[in-house]
Amino acid sequence: MSFVSRAARQRGFVAGVLLLAPVIIAAVFANFIAPYNPLLYTAGSPLSPPNPAHIMGTDQTGGDIFSQVIYGSRVALYVGLGSVLLALVIAIAVGLPAGYYGGAVGEILMRLTDLVISVPSFVLIIMVVVLFGSKVNTILLIIALVSWPILARIIRAEVLSLKEREFVLAARAMGGGSLDLMFDEILPNIWFRLMPAITLQAGLAIIIEAGISFLGLGDPNSSSWGRILMFAYQAVYSGAWWGLLFPTVAIIITVIGFNLLGDGLAKAFNPKTSGS
Secondary structure (H helix, E strand, O other): OOHHHHHHOOHHHHHHHHHHHHHHHHHHOHHHHOOOOOOOOOOOOOOOOOOOOOOOOEOOOOOEHHHHHHHHHHHHHHHHHHHHHHHHHHHHHHHHHHHHHOHHHHHHHHHHHHHHHHOOHHHHHHHHHHHHOOOHHHHHHHHHHHHHHHHHHHHHHHHHHHOOOHHHHHHHHOOOOHHHHHHHHHHHHOHHHHHHHHHHHHHHHHHHHHHHHHOOOOOOOOOOHHHHHHHHHHHHHHOOOHHHHHHHHHHHHHHHHHHHHHHHHHHHHOOOOOOO
């Protein structure tokens, strides 16, 4: 049975795909779906409730919230996926040799990991954004730099449990080098352990970016779900509930979708559960 077939048999994977599909479609085709420029502040009358012309209403500047939510999916997926992929590269570069070689190499690499973990992540992110600017790429980079240690620890733990297994010892006996053993034998066998953590980190990155934008520290030239919430919170006492509802629902759907997708992929990668 192919991996795609095994994944399709997992309810979590299917549910995750169904939840994320609208978000991905919105991000890819935002130019065609959104009726207005998300940064246009005169799209309609200020604080208009949902209506045929503005199906998610408008904010206090007259901006179309539907267009902002659609374009916000691009920022969310870019930061979520981009930061977790970069964090994964760093985690593999640290966790694989730390677990495989052990000794002084492993000790140094894990002390580096502990050092990063000991720093309050959200505070550090805010400091970096304040010092170096609030561009989306800056936010993506700093989220990646504070989120890789969790993945690195999982990788190291799995490498420690696999490096003395029979298939690894057999590959070593046949002349396999350290890099071959790490990347050809060990790494493919730990993906099912990594998948839930990877997708969890992607969802967490989306929440962090939204939190930064909600505090007014996000990129002013991008339409972030957190930025929509910032404006909506300022107008909530005017009864403009729609500004809080729609971006919040978008965040919840995306984060839950990533978590379900990761759980389904983990079971599909794991031969012990792929048939269930």
